[in-house]
Amino acid sequence: xxxxxxxxxxxxxxxxxxxxxxxxxxxxxxxxxxxxxxxxxxxxxxxxxxxxxxxxxxxxxxxxxxxxxxxxxxxxxxxxxxxxxxxxxxxxxxxxxxxxxxxxxxxxxxxxxxxxxxxxxxxxxxxxxxxxxxxxxxxxxxxxxxxxxxxxxxxxxxxxxxxxxxxxxxxxxxxxxxxxxxxxxxxxxxxxxxxxxxxxxxxxxxxxxxxxxxxxxxxxxxxxxxxxxxxxxxxxxxxxxxxxxxxxxxx
Amino acid sequence: xxxxxxxxxxxxxxxxxxxxxxxxxxxxxxxxxxxxxxxxxxxxxxxxxxxxxxxxxxxxxxxxxxxxxxxxxxxxxxxxxxxxxxxxxxxxxxxxxxxxxxxxxxxxxxxxxxxxxxxxxxxxxxxxxxxxxxxxxxxxxxxxxxxxxxxxxxxxxxxxxxxxxxxxxxxxxxxxxxxxxxxxxxxxxxxxxxxxxxxxxxxxxxxxxxxxxxxxxxxxxxxxxxxxxxxxxxxxxxxxx
Ligand SMILES: Nc1ncnc2c1ncn2[C@@H]1O[C@H](COP(=O)(O)OP(=O)(O)O)[C@@H](O)[C@H]1O
Ligand SMILES: [Mg+2]
Numbered sequence: 001x002x003x004x005x006x007x008x009x010x011x012x013x014x015x016x017x018x019x020x021x022x023x024x025x026x027x028x029x030x031x032x033x034x035x036x037x038x039x040x041x042x043x044x045x046x047x048x049x050x051x052x053x054x055x056x057x058x059x060x061x062x063x064x065x066x067x068x069x070x071x072x073x074x075x076x077x078x079x080x081x082x083x084x085x086x087x088x089x090x091x092x093x094x095x096x097x098x099x100x101x102x103x104x105x106x107x108x109x110x111x112x113x114x115x116x117x118x119x120x121x122x123x124x125x126x127x128x129x130x131x132x133x134x135x136x137x138x139x140x141x142x143x144x145x146x147x148x149x150x151x152x153x154x155x156x157x158x159x160x161x162x163x164x165x166x167x168x169x170x171x172x173x174x175x176x177x178x179x180x181x182x183x184x185x186x187x188x189x190x191x192x193x194x195x196x197x198x199x200x201x202x203x204x205x206x207x208x209x210x211x212x213x214x215x216x217x218x219x220x221x222x223x224x225x226x227x228x229x230x231x232x233x234x235x236x237x238x239x240x241x242x243x244x245x246x247x248x249x250x251x
Numbered sequence: 252x253x254x255x256x257x258x259x260x261x262x263x264x265x266x267x268x269x270x271x272x273x274x275x276x277x278x279x280x281x282x283x284x285x286x287x288x289x290x291x292x293x294x295x296x297x298x299x300x301x302x303x304x305x306x307x308x309x310x311x312x313x314x315x316x317x318x319x320x321x322x323x324x325x326x327x328x329x330x331x332x333x334x335x336x337x338x339x340x341x342x343x344x345x346x347x348x349x350x351x352x353x354x355x356x357x358x359x360x361x362x363x364x365x366x367x368x369x370x371x372x373x374x375x376x377x378x379x380x381x382x383x384x385x386x387x388x389x390x391x392x393x394x395x396x397x398x399x400x401x402x403x404x405x406x407x408x409x410x411x412x413x414x415x416x417x418x419x420x421x422x423x424x425x426x427x428x429x430x431x432x433x434x435x436x437x438x439x440x441x442x443x444x445x446x447x448x449x450x451x452x453x454x455x456x457x458x459x460x461x462x463x464x465x466x467x468x469x470x471x472x473x474x475x476x477x478x479x480x481x482x483x484x485x486x487x488x489x490x491x492x
Contacts, residue, residue: 149340156303158330158403159356167342243307244325 010035052115061115065122069094072130079137082247084238090133093230094126097223101125110215121216124195128180128220129227136176136228137235143168144239144246151246161240169236173228180224184217193217254317256281256407256439257302262311264294264301271297272308273463279407279456282437284430286454286471288447290485293460295443299409302441303332315407333405337412339396341384346370346395349384353402361402369398374428390421397425411443426453447486450474461485 013035020028052060073090080086102118104110111117144151147168154164187193192200195216199209239247255278264272272294279285287295300306302313304325313320320328330353341349350369351361361369367377373394379387384395393413400408410429414422430453433440444450450457450471457474459467459482466479477483 149336149338150342152305153336153340153342154352154356155325156305156329156334156336157353157356157400158326160326163356241307243304245305245307 049115049119052119056115058113061118064115064119065098068119068122068126069098072126076130076133076137079134079141080235082141083137083235086137086235086238089231089234092234093133093227094129096230097125097129097226098122100226101219101223105219120195121219124216125219125223129223132176132180132224132227133231135179136172136231139172139175140168140232140235143172148246155244155246161237161244164246165236165239169232173232176228177224180220184221187217253281255279256283256315257441258312258314260312260314262298262301262308262313264297264306264309271463272301274311275460275465276311277458277465277468279439279441281439282433283455284433284440284442284453286450286457287441287443287460288445288450288457288485289460291445294463295460296411298460299334299411299441299443302407302409303329303334305329330403331405332407332409333400333403334409334411335393335397335400335413337415339389339392339413341387341392341395344384345381346375346384346387347380349395349399350380350402352399369402370395372401372432373398374424388421390417390424393417393421393425394428397428407439407441409441409443412445414449415445422449429453459485 013031016031017028019025020031048064052064069091072094073087076090077086080090083089101121102113105117105121106113111121144165151164151168155161193213193216196209196213199212200206241247257279259275259277262272262275263270275298287298289295297306301308302315302320304320304323315323315328315332323331342352347363347366350366354361363380366380370377370380375391375394375398379391379395384392387395397413414425417425426449429440429442432438442450442454451474454471456469457467457471458465459474459477459479461481467474467477467482475486477486
């Protein structure tokens with residue numbers, strides 16, 4: 001695709017803009033911001049990837065993965081600011097699933113250890129983990145606020161913080177992983193997964209694209225569960241004081 | 252002389268600039284029912300939370316079993332100082348699930364026969380054992396809540412407005428339950444109520460809390476001899492402004 005044809009696609013932005021204006025939806029500004037940001041961000045990433053691919057140096061690949069983890073942490077931590085140490089807890093979780101995924105993929109010779117594979121897969125895995133941790137942290141905060149009296153009841157009967165929050169922790173872990181599992185159920189029926197579509201459009205053999213997509217799905221399933229369980233068990237102690245009280249800033 | 256069940260030495264609690272409990276001192280006689288009365292917002296519930304460490308006092312000492320409560324593991328302390336709350340919070344599940352909760356927290360279980368004994372103790376028929384807790388009436392929930400706290404066999408029972416949301420009949424059933432329990436087992440009970448008549452009916456001693464301060468402490472029988480103006484105003488004004 002040339003930049004000229006790409007600029008023609010801006011027509012697709014014009015349509016919502018006109019509609020928004022006519023119907024007074026008051027979202028014109030957001031549409032423009034969203035469009036400009038996606039252009040700038042994606043082009044930057046494109047050039048960055050090109051640069052890294054050209055270097056053929058694993059150091060740049062690792063730096064890029066680090067950048068992905070950093071960006072995901074930066075995004076998700078806003079949802080957990082009242083959980084002490086949430087930044088390093090997120091970094092630890094994302095790093096763990098990244099190392100786990102790549103060791104399986106590279107270790108078992110499923111994908112080669114080249115930036116072309118490592119970086120996009122890391123993006124998908126860590127991106128999914130980021131969405132999941134945001135869901136998880138939102139849900140946990142809501143649950144604790146909602147069920148504060150039940151949590152304090154268990155504490156007042158002599159239960160440990162872990163016992164007191166067990167039910168809320170499990171509910172939040174479940175709630176955050178359900179979307180990943182549900183999407184997989186309808187996968188291919190309603191929409192083709194983005195990566196697979198991309199490969200097919202780029203001319204790949206559909207069966208090979210499907211195989212690759214399945215691999216990604218299974219990885220996402222594993223990392224989804226690991227993310228919320230790990231984040232859950234790392235974060236719950238911060239909801240309590242050393243005297244085993246529910247932390248005041250959560251009430 | 253018998254040692255007090257609890258002693259407070261100059262206990263205060265503040266939150267930011269807000270002084271919620273102000274320099275409270277005094278002793279709770281073992282085996283007595285001590286009523287805590289005072290207008291709402293006086294700090295009665297907060298004082299209870301300080302005793303079982305659900306909130307940490309800012310300064311002062313609370314002595315239990317001749318030891319500062321700070322030296323206890325909070326989990327141990329909370330089993331020895333049982334609390335029953337106005338809302339009678341139930342965990343999802345049956346009455347039995349609620350009764351066995353304290354034991355399960357210790358990695359044990361409560362046999363059915365024992366669960367029935369606890370129900371009987373609070374005047375509930377054993378057929379309720381497998382009823383969903385959320386289907387109980389307010390009075391029944393409150394009885395289950397009391398039984399559940401008793402499963403831990405606490406040395407001291409804290410009751411926070413446990414009859415406030417109940418109709419008169421249920422409230423009286425619970426009152427007589429608690430008095431007989433106090434008589435039969437010499438159980439030390441601290442009882443928060445905003446109902447002065449209830450305090451007079453039930454308690455041996457009364458503490459009057461107003462605006463975080465304890466302005467009367469003594470035999471309930473002498474309550475009306477109190478000289479403090481705020482206490483007199485409160486006693487005359489009933490539930491206060
Ligand atoms: N965690 C807290 N943060 C801020 N204020 C509190 C907190 N707990 C209690 N208070 C305040 O302390 C005062 C006493 O509350 P409380 O002990 O519930 O009174 P009572 O039980 O006598 O009605 C109230 O003004 C209440 O708003
Ligand atoms: Mg209260």
